[in-house]
Amino acid sequence: MFSRFAxxxxxxxxxxxxxxxxxxxxSIGMSITMGVMRVVNLAHCGFAMAGGYLTFMxxxxxxxxxxxxxxxxxxxxxxxxxxxERTVYSWIYVQSELGQVLMTIGLTxxxxxxxxxxxxxxxxxxxxxxxxxxxxHLGAVGLPVYRLFLIAVSCACAVAIWYVLDRTQVGAKLxxxxxxxxxxxxxxxxxxxxxAVTFAIGCGFAxxxxxxxxxxxxxxxxxxxxxxxxxxxxxxxGGLGSIKGTLIAALVLGMIxxxxxxxxxxxGGLVIYLATLVMLLVRPQGLFGRQTT
Amino acid sequence: MNTIVRxxxxxxxxxxxxxxxxxxxxxVVAIAAFFLFDTYMSIGAQILIMVIFGxxxxxxxxxxxxxxxxxxxxxGVGAYAxxxxxxxxxxxxxxxxxxxxxxxxxxxxxxxxxxxxxxxxALLMLTMVTTVVLHEFANSWRSVTGGADGLxxxxxxxxxxLFSFDLYGKTAYLYALxxxxxxxxxxxxxxxxxxxxxxRGIRENAKRMLLVGTPVHAKLILAYTLSAAIAGVAGGxxxxxxxxxxxxxxxxxxxxxxxxxxxxxxxxxxxxAFIGIPLYMLLLDRAAAIDPFHWMFFVGIALILLxxxxxxxxxxxxxxxxxxxxxxxxxxxAKEPQ
Numbered sequence: 062m063f064s065r066f067a068x069x070x071x072x073x074x075x076x077x078x079x080x081x082x083x084x085x086x087x088s089i090g091m092s093i094t095m096g097v098m099r100v101v102n103l104a105h106c107g108f109a110m111a112g113g114y115l116t117f118m119x120x121x122x123x124x125x126x127x128x129x130x131x132x133x134x135x136x137x138x139x140x141x142x143x144x145x146e147r148t149v150y151s152w153i154y155v156q157s158e159l160g161q162v163l164m165t166i167g168l169t170x171x172x173x174x175x176x177x178x179x180x181x182x183x184x185x186x187x188x189x190x191x192x193x194x195x196x197x198h199l200g201a202v203g204l205p206v207y208r209l210f211l212i213a214v215s216c217a218c219a220v221a222i223w224y225v226l227d228r229t230q231v232g233a234k235l236x237x238x239x240x241x242x243x244x245x246x247x248x249x250x251x252x253x254x255x256x257a258v259t260f261a262i263g264c265g266f267a268x269x270x271x272x273x274x275x276x277x278x279x280x281x282x283x284x285x286x287x288x289x290x291x292x293x294x295x296x297x298x299g300g301l302g303s304i305k306g307t308l309i310a311a312l313v314l315g316m317i318x319x320x321x322x323x324x325x326x327x328x329g330g331l332v333i334y335l336a337t338l339v340m341l342l343v344r345p346q347g348l349f350g351r352q353t354t
Numbered sequence: 355m356n357t358i359v360r361x362x363x364x365x366x367x368x369x370x371x372x373x374x375x376x377x378x379x380x381x382v383v384a385i386a387a388f389f390l391f392d393t394y395m396s397i398g399a400q401i402l403i404m405v406i407f408g409x410x411x412x413x414x415x416x417x418x419x420x421x422x423x424x425x426x427x428x429x430g431v432g433a434y435a436x437x438x439x440x441x442x443x444x445x446x447x448x449x450x451x452x453x454x455x456x457x458x459x460x461x462x463x464x465x466x467x468x469x470x471x472x473x474x475x476a477l478l479m480l481t482m483v484t485t486v487v488l489h490e491f492a493n494s495w496r497s498v499t500g501g502a503d504g505l506x507x508x509x510x511x512x513x514x515x516l517f518s519f520d521l522y523g524k525t526a527y528l529y530a531l532x533x534x535x536x537x538x539x540x541x542x543x544x545x546x547x548x549x550x551x552x553x554r555g556i557r558e559n560a561k562r563m564l565l566v567g568t569p570v571h572a573k574l575i576l577a578y579t580l581s582a583a584i585a586g587v588a589g590g591x592x593x594x595x596x597x598x599x600x601x602x603x604x605x606x607x608x609x610x611x612x613x614x615x616x617x618x619x620x621x622x623x624x625x626x627a628f629i630g631i632p633l634y635m636l637l638l639d640r641a642a643a644i645d646p647f648h649w650m651f652f653v654g655i656a657l658i659l660l661x662x663x664x665x666x667x668x669x670x671x672x673x674x675x676x677x678x679x680x681x682x683x684x685x686x687x688a689k690e691p692q
């Protein structure tokens with residue numbers, strides 16, 4: 062009895078981990094753009110959706126192998142992000158917070174309508190290659206291989222982001238630009254180009270999350286709105302611009318959500334949202350966010 | 355001096371602004387619609403309810419400058435309160451509205467006291483999360499709210515004991531119009547009162563208002579509570595007229611939609627809700643019948659363009675055009691005698 066409970070707990074925690082890591086991939090770009098550029102980008106989930114749909118198109122229509130399609134989709138999402146950053150977002154940057162919210166909601170609507178026009182309103186599945194199917198048995202616990210792969214990729218991304226931001230010169234420059242954009246510009250950095258590249262990379266991570274997480278976040282046109290609340294909670298609880306915060310918030314949220322659905326199906330959501338509310342009341346800047354005035 | 359004040363403040367800003375002919379127009383249109391389009395009374399009543407909701411959001415967002423993504427919370431609370439009241443206490447509509455407004459005001463007071471110490475992005479997030487919490491709460495407290503099924507089957511007793519609600523929604527339409535009339539003039543008086551001017555000051559510069567001795571936090575809470583009460587009344591009306599209450603009334607989508615509709619019309623002008631909401635809802639009614647996704651595409655584009663080129667909404671846009679045309683005419687007239 063106890064061992065069966067332990068097994069289901071382990072596999073639930075594992076699912077929660079996978080869910081949280083995908084949430085992290087989707088949220089990290091938004092956290093960085095909101096922290097760095099002070100843009101409330103509600104259209105961010107749309108980029109995750111774009112990554113998912115691009116992968117779907119490349120795998121099913123162009124018949125490319127999964128391992129080629131996903132990187133191509135990520136590059137495609139980055140290009141889309143860069144294109145929009147140079148055009149629509151230059152209008153969005155100069156707005157007040159409310160104006161940014163409205164404009165990016167408008168952009169999200171356009172994305173949803175476009176996705177529907179291109180792919181229809183039904184849920185689309187991305188076929189997974191045979192090597193990633195099946196389950197991996199660890200003692201008595203069976204873990205789906207695909208989720209192990211998800212977790213491995215997301216961990217690699219988290220480590221890469223941390224390494225670049227914390228240990229390289231590019232990262233140091235970016236942090237300098239975040240702290241004081243004007244000063245960074247004065248010492249000769251091209252802050253605008255920096256931000257554009259950062260934005261595109263953030264979109265790329267979202268696209269990766271959308272492409273890999275399609276089995277947990279089903280791909281359909283309202284994707285861009287359905288997970289917005291969840292992603293916003295991760296970003297604001299973690300603290301804007303904080304990688305560590307976003308990671309922890311995404312993992313905790315993923316765990317609570319998965320466990321809550323299993324053990325407390327009635328009030329699972331309530332626990333998360335109440336905790337978020339209290340958390341944000343005590344620390345409006347988030348767990349690891351810096352106090353801004 | 356007088357002209358400067360007139361230019362600085364939008365129409366209807368100060369008590370000495372008299373009601374003009376244009377102020378009668380919305381009511382004439384509403385009453386004309388009652389006689390001309392008597393088969394569209396149900397959507398008419400829906401529009402009037404949303405206009406009340408829009409006015410309440412205008413009070414919080416447009417006048418007090420409280421950025422909120424969670425105004426549906428109060429609409430939903432009002433709807434549930436009125437629905438529950440009519441099912442379990444009394445089907446009398448006016449007392450139901452009072453209960454709806456009262457409970458929404460209470461929630462507004464509590465949440466305002468908690469949330470209004472933050473501002474900007476944190477406030478947007480907190481108001482959004484509050485709505486989500488209430489949504490989940492309504493979802494799980496099945497014995498009172500009916501969970502995902504919502505409330506239905508309530509009766510609404512004849513209004514004032516005289517006018518029963520008919521199948522065609524004529525009584526409902528006039529009932530909603532009457533409530534809108536009362537709410538509009540109440541908000542107009544509030545907006546023109548010293549309190550209304552001080553919350554506008556807070557919207558423009560909260561720090562400076564604090565320095566001149568305004569109790570900023572308390573005034574914001576009061577504005578938020580009043581706005582919540584009106585939103586609750588709108589929700590209560592919706593529950594009484596449609597005789598159903600669903601979880602959708604507490605959704606993030608409704609908060610977003612009302613915000614969009616108000617922005618289309620114009621924020622902080624009292625009449626923004628009268629323009630934006632009927633326009634949006636009538637177009638939506640037509641367009642959604644064809645294809646809801648096309649509608650989203652055009653709303654999205656319109657929203658981006660409006661915020662970029664006409665941040666004050668359609669009202670500000672027409673006011674600017676009008677001023678420009680008049681200015682040009684005035685110049686021409688001035689030149690002519692020479």
